[in-house]
Amino acid sequence: MIKLPSVSRRQFLQTTLAGAAAAAATPGLLSSAAFAATPLTIGFIYVGPKDDYGYNQAHAEGAAALKSIEGITLVEEENVPETVDVQKTMESMINLDGAKLLFPTSFGYFDPHVLAMAKKYPDAQFRHCGGLWTKEKHPANVGSYFGYIHQGQYLNGITAGYASKSKKIGFVAAKPIPQVLQNINAFLLGARSVDPSITCQVIFTGEWSLAVKEAEATNALIDQGADVITCHVDSPKVVAQTAAGRGAFVCGYHANQSALAGDKYLTGAEWAWGNVYTDFIKTMQAGKPIGNFVRGGLKDGFVKMSPLGKAVSADARAKFEATQKTMLGGNFAVFKGGLKDNKGNVVVPAGKDYTEQAIELESMNYLVEGVIGSVA
Amino acid sequence: MEETALGLWGVPLAILAGAIRVSTPFIFVSLGETLTERSGRINLGLEGTLVFGAMSAYAVAVLTQSAWLGVLAAMMAGAVFGLLHGFICKFPKVNDIAIGIAMMQFGLGLAFFLGKPFIQPVAPKLPAIPLGNWSSLPQVQAALTINVLFIVGLILTFSIAWMLKNTRVGLILRVVGDSSDAARAMGINPNTVRLLATAAGGALAAIGGAYLSLFYPGSWNERISSGQGLMAVALVIFARWNPKGCMFASLLFGGAGALGPALQSVGVTQGYYLFYAAPYVLTLIILIMTSSPTTRLSGAPEELSLTK
Numbered sequence: 073m074i075k076l077p078s079v080s081r082r083q084f085l086q087t088t089l090a091g092a093a094a095a096a097a098t099p100g101l102l103s104s105a106a107f108a109a110t111p112l113t114i115g116f117i118y119v120g121p122k123d124d125y126g127y128n129q130a131h132a133e134g135a136a137a138l139k140s141i142e143g144i145t146l147v148e149e150e151n152v153p154e155t156v157d158v159q160k161t162m163e164s165m166i167n168l169d170g171a172k173l174l175f176p177t178s179f180g181y182f183d184p185h186v187l188a189m190a191k192k193y194p195d196a197q198f199r200h201c202g203g204l205w206t207k208e209k210h211p212a213n214v215g216s217y218f219g220y221i222h223q224g225q226y227l228n229g230i231t232a233g234y235a236s237k238s239k240k241i242g243f244v245a246a247k248p249i250p251q252v253l254q255n256i257n258a259f260l261l262g263a264r265s266v267d268p269s270i271t272c273q274v275i276f277t278g279e280w281s282l283a284v285k286e287a288e289a290t291n292a293l294i295d296q297g298a299d300v301i302t303c304h305v306d307s308p309k310v311v312a313q314t315a316a317g318r319g320a321f322v323c324g325y326h327a328n329q330s331a332l333a334g335d336k337y338l339t340g341a342e343w344a345w346g347n348v349y350t351d352f353i354k355t356m357q358a359g360k361p362i363g364n365f366v367r368g369g370l371k372d373g374f375v376k377m378s379p380l381g382k383a384v385s386a387d388a389r390a391k392f393e394a395t396q397k398t399m400l401g402g403n404f405a406v407f408k409g410g411l412k413d414n415k416g417n418v419v420v421p422a423g424k425d426y427t428e429q430a431i432e433l434e435s436m437n438y439l440v441e442g443v444i445g446s447v448a
Numbered sequence: 449m450e451e452t453a454l455g456l457w458g459v460p461l462a463i464l465a466g467a468i469r470v471s472t473p474f475i476f477v478s479l480g481e482t483l484t485e486r487s488g489r490i491n492l493g494l495e496g497t498l499v500f501g502a503m504s505a506y507a508v509a510v511l512t513q514s515a516w517l518g519v520l521a522a523m524m525a526g527a528v529f530g531l532l533h534g535f536i537c538k539f540p541k542v543n544d545i546a547i548g549i550a551m552m553q554f555g556l557g558l559a560f561f562l563g564k565p566f567i568q569p570v571a572p573k574l575p576a577i578p579l580g581n582w583s584s585l586p587q588v589q590a591a592l593t594i595n596v597l598f599i600v601g602l603i604l605t606f607s608i609a610w611m612l613k614n615t616r617v618g619l620i621l622r623v624v625g626d627s628s629d630a631a632r633a634m635g636i637n638p639n640t641v642r643l644l645a646t647a648a649g650g651a652l653a654a655i656g657g658a659y660l661s662l663f664y665p666g667s668w669n670e671r672i673s674s675g676q677g678l679m680a681v682a683l684v685i686f687a688r689w690n691p692k693g694c695m696f697a698s699l700l701f702g703g704a705g706a707l708g709p710a711l712q713s714v715g716v717t718q719g720y721y722l723f724y725a726a727p728y729v730l731t732l733i734i735l736i737m738t739s740s741p742t743t744r745l746s747g748a749p750e751e752l753s754l755t756k
Contacts, residue, residue, distance in 0.1 A: 125568065286665065444717070
């Protein structure tokens with residue numbers, strides 16, 4: 073074994089501090105950093121590969137939009153599981169890379185991993201995608217941001233409602249968490265706004281990314297007569313290709329999959345994270361506190377739609393555009409008063425519409441009437 | 449498109465279709481592992497070989513626009529992985545299980561590293577033979593659209609079984625697997641035989657990977673296998689080192705895996721996590737039922753480090 077020269081911690085600190093002081097005293101050496109925008113290191117953590125045609129790609133594209141901002145150093149790590157591994161990744165980004173702002177982007181990172189790290193490193197800021205941050209329960213250096221992408225799934229549903237001949241549409245879902253349930257319900261409600269007899273079959277795969285099971289689920293839905301398929305999994309590539317290969321229409325999710333499904337692609341609900349991340353960074357560089365609870369939809373530029381495909385009829389286009397216009401105006405409620413779940417319970421009180429900002433939506437734990445499936 | 453709902457009939461159909469669609473990688477990996485283990489060595493690294501095979505097949509198919517060249521490239525890559533494993537294990541006191549685990553991580557890491565630029569492009573798919581045209585039901589037609597590699601896998605199963613039993617090569621493999629001393633007495637070098645058997649096993653496993661990325665699900669990403677290579681190695685023990693057993697075990701495993709999505713699609717939606725465990729539960733039950741407290745594992749090669 074190699075024996076290291078013994079230096080006590082105190083000696084080490086003294087020498088390095090002296091060095092740092094000398095550097096600081098030398099004029100000109102650090103001035104470039106001092107006069108430019110405040111240097112800031114930002115860490116992005118992804119649960120899968122960052123070019124997956126889906127969730128992680130959407131975030132990575134948002135992160136890439138930050139590279140042009142002066143003074144920003146970006147550190148990224150992909151394929152980080154939702155386990156104690158992500159805590160190690162966060163620690164090393166804070167300690168080794170000097171990250172001041174972290175974006176752990178996957179849902180399962182939040183509790184307990186982000187919360188634990190936030191307590192341990194009160195000087196770092198954590199902004200988590202999709203988690204439900206509350207002032208009373210969670211540390212102040214944590215926050216959450218998300219987009220009302222269920223608006224996009226509602227618009228998907230409108231095109232699906234016009235395109236479906238069998239009056240049965242299908243949804244391949246990963247896990248029954250509120251964001252996924254919102255999307256399933258919104259997809260059906262969009263379709264039912266066209267034809268109230270439409271039903272939506274959902275299959276949960278139980279994991280964010282399981283290529284073979286997603287393909288099996290898509291095949292099973294089509295075998296049971298569904299003729300428009302959408303999904304909420306990390307990488308919609310397999311679902312889009314399998315569904316289009318079997319001749320079913322595809323509504324995209326996370327990113328634009330029109331290249332994979334060709335003429336079968338109706339439209340898709342896409343993220344526009346670049347806007348969101350740029351806002352965070354600009355605020356932080358200006359020395360202002362960044363928001364703890366940031367939400368936005370189509371109107372706020374958090375979410376956008378893929379261009380409509382060739383298979384979308386003129387009627388569908390008209391209704392799609394009219395609805396999108398109302399949503400951009402900011403007062404469109406996907407979840408209307410008196411809505412029942414698929415067990416017959418009223419989940420939205422009569423006379424009370426939930427617009428996208430309604431906080432009740434973020435703890436959704438039901439599938440609405442017309443969705444065939446269960447959350448457990 | 450005028451598909452009508454099949455109702456409950458969809459479940460047996462989905463199990464059949466799943467058995468055909470999902471089993472192919474299991475068949476190839478378990479056949480490959482059977483060859484290797486019959487020579488008295490265990491290669492746990494086939495998960496890495498499978499994923500690397502999937503990546504190299506996809507990459508070559510994208511670059512050359514030929515799916516078959518992709519399969520060929522995967523075979524060669526798999527053989528190289530096998531040769532490396534066989535070469536390292538030749539040295540005394542090297543543990544083949546530990547090397548296998550190391551090779552698995554190496555294969556995965558290398559595949560992820562080299563595969564980065566190929567997640568986005570779309571590769572040409574392997575051809576499939578539509579055997580379901582006699583039926584008017586599109587579901588049956590889809591279920592019986594059978595990939596060439598599946599048929600190759602079935603033919604290979606019976607040829608390997610025949611080869612092990614009836615040919616000189618099969619005899620040499622079995623002798624080496626059952627007794628190194630006897631093999632040496634016959635003038636056979638056990639290390640050479642094991643090296644070649646591991647290489648052949650690697651090549652077969654990589655074909656399984658090519659099926660994953662070039663046919664079903666037909667896409668390359670880092671989660672493409674999710675442990676299928678490891679499961680296939682376990683299937684070999686389950687199948688008692690018998691190629692035909694491997695085939696049946698793979699079909700059973702594929703069919704059971706289709707159960708979860710199929711049941712949800714007909715409205716049996718409670719407890720889907722439980723249905724997803726079906727293949728593993730089935731494996732456990734059969735292993736327990738066929739185990740015996742008095743005799744040792746029948747059919748196990750004597751030289752295998754598992755049984756020593």
